[in-house]
Ligand SMILES: Cc1cc2nc3c(=O)[nH]c(=O)nc-3n(C[C@H](O)[C@H](O)[C@H](O)COP(=O)(O)OP(=O)(O)OC[C@H]3O[C@@H](n4cnc5c(N)ncnc54)[C@H](O)[C@@H]3O)c2cc1C
Ligand code: FES
């Protein structure tokens with residue numbers, strides 16, 4: 260049994276290649292819950308916390324690159340929050356301060372839970388996921404990375420190294436519904452982002468499908484309905500129709516957190532709320 | 540291959556050896572059961588209650604979610620470091636003065652969180668205090684007196700004018 264703490268990405272890739280079954284450990288906020296409850300007994304662990312490269316980010320003209328090891332506390336404020344406001348709002352709803360100080364974006368993707376709060380925002384921002392191994396690097400769209408509930412396209416020996424998202428001009432909103440304000444797993448989450456440059460609106464949905472979903476019909480409708488050159492404010496009828504179309508894009512299930520019917524209803528409510536907030 | 544791991548941890552400025560631990564042990568478990576530091580409390584082991592809060596490299600985290608063997612080389616500070624001589628820190632004193640301690644199980648975690656908050660944000664508003672303490676559950680007090688204790692501690696800190704109070 261070993262705990263390896265590589266200091267560079269190259270070392271981490273070699274370690275993962277020679278031991279493809281080792282548990283990769285970032286903030287531990289998902290992994291250690293499983294270990295403490297006895298659901299997982301790690302034999303070998305590769306701890307990623309000492310790799311500086313994974314904690315970096317860069318904000319380009321059109322795309323933002325965020326290292327897999329960047330924590331939600333970092334995403335929730337500062338320049339990342341200015342560049343990707345909806346992601347910051349989602350980050351701020353993750354767990355508690357203690358959780359956000361440890362939990363990473365890469366870990367949220369690694370777990371790939373449909374309720375992971377970064378996922379709907381990443382979907383709306385056309386995210387791609389960068390995976391690295393000793394064999395090289397590949398970058399795939401989020402829609403190819405998430406293949407099912409808690410199932411991803413990451414291959415043994417591969418590390419998630421970064422996430423790339425669009426940097427947009429325009430307002431963004433993230434709304435999450437749970438049973439309380441803090442420390443709650445989403446029953447539904449909705450991200451709505453607008454891009455004034457391309458006059459488009461994009462919608463990401465969380466916890467209402469096996470993977471994060473988009474709502475193409477609602478997006479097209481909103482892009483048409485919004486008066487981009489003048490007073491960008493939406494009327495009640497536009498919100499109602501938008502909510503209906505977003506709701507139709509949801510594919511929720513019944514589980515211990517909610518019924519599918521309630522999730523579908525709440526998806527519409529959150530969508531209308533988000534649209535009204537970004538175009539008040 | 541052996542089932543056990545040995546490693547060193549830096550806790551409250553001291554180098555401590557953990558010999559023959561199981562790999563999956565959390566920092567909380569190791570602090571309490573192997574290093575004799577029982578200040579951090581175990582109530583959930585799921586990151587939900589904050590009673591195990593400690594500082595790791597100056598970040599407030601749940602020690603139950605830190606894999607102990609991965610914390611080698613990191614600066615770990617527990618509640619025990621706040622009052623090394625047995626004299627209460629200003630936050631601890633404020634909790635006593637406000638009557639914010641009933642069974643006391645949540646108290647060490649809250650004190651660590653409040654120290655962290657007031658060092659970063661000495662003038663935190665009421666809503667910011669609530670958000671900062673949202674990861675610390677208390678089943679006894681109803682939080683009113685805890686919020687009062689934070690107000691007292693913040694005022695005391697500002698009045699004292701010292702940035703570097705323990
Ligand atoms: C009390 C509590 C509240 C929570 N609240 C929320 C919430 O509100 N919203 C939410 O979305 N989540 C929440 N979570 C879940 C968790 O915090 C997040 O999913 C978090 O993003 C996980 O990140 P981590 O760095 O802690 O991952 P870890 O636990 O370290 O890892 C998670 C998984 O990802 C893999 N992994 C990690 N990094 C990489 C990498 N670079 N490459 C490949 N695989 C990797 C690991 O092997 C593991 O399988 C909560 C958890 C707790 C304990
Ligand atoms: S024991 Fe760690 S958060 Fe509850």
Ligand code: FES
Nearest residue numbers: 642645677678679
């Ligand atoms: S005083 Fe008992 S849990 Fe807080």
